[in-house]
Amino acid sequence: MYTFKPFVFTKHRANGRERPKARSGHRIACDHRNLYSYGGFNPCVSDTDPDMRNDQTWYASKPLFKELWRFNLVSERWKRLPGQENMPNELASNAVILRGNALMVYGGTGVPFGESCSNQLYVCNVDDGVMNVVPATGELPEPQYGQVICFCSCYLNFLPSKDFKIYLDSYGSLKFMVLVSITMGQYWFH
Numbered sequence: 001m002y003t004f005k006p007f008v009f010t011k012h013r014a015n016g017r018e019r020p021k022a023r024s025g026h027r028i029a030c031d032h033r034n035l036y037s038y039g040g041f042n043p044c045v046s047d048t049d050p051d052m053r054n055d056q057t058w059y060a061s062k063p064l065f066k067e068l069w070r071f072n073l074v075s076e077r078w079k080r081l082p083g084q085e086n087m088p089n090e091l092a093s094n095a096v097i098l099r100g101n102a103l104m105v106y107g108g109t110g111v112p113f114g115e116s117c118s119n120q121l122y123v124c125n126v127d128d129g130v131m132n133v134v135p136a137t138g139e140l141p142e143p144q145y146g147q148v149i150c151f152c153s154c155y156l157n158f159l160p161s162k163d164f165k166i167y168l169d170s171y172g173s174l175k176f177m178v179l180v181s182i183t184m185g186q187y188w189f190h
Helices: 054-062 164-171
Strands: 026-030 034-038 068-072 077-080 095-101 102-106 120-127 131-133 147-150 156-160 176-183
Touching: 026 095, 026 102, 034 095, 095 164, 102 147, 102 156
Parallel strands: none
Antiparallel strands: 026 034, 034 068, 068 077, 095 102, 102 120, 120 131, 147 156, 156 176
16 A cells, blocks of 8 residues: 655556656646546557557547546556546646545647646546546636645635746745635535
């Protein structure tokens, strides 16, 4: 079983044949049982790759991976979760946070990188892979990628990526903007 040890790195070989392809720009979240890998891209995966040649989602989204993978820390097995049909097209450099069984995905970029960006918040149930957009009202933040999000009390806060240095220079500490106030109705975070 996995136990956190500071500054100790151990290479694990996953059990089973199912596993994600190498990628960049993906995002990772973890709880006490599983590690989740969301999105990413790899322009070097060939059209004749035996693992991808029958994957219609890959053909529609390549070089971006419209995927959410779960790695069980005890069994050391990967499993690709369903739900690709509801994932956004911006699949790289998103901000993610895991709260209970809810993986919150905000922002990100698609192709062309940096030009196709999002300001949408999605919530994915990691038990079944179902992903939904969170309806937003009011003035939305500028679409972008590479930002940071954190959950505090009942607020999901974000720090815009392009303003990161400005915030540090101006204040000497991080100043987060409220992205959304989560009501304990449709989305339950614990």
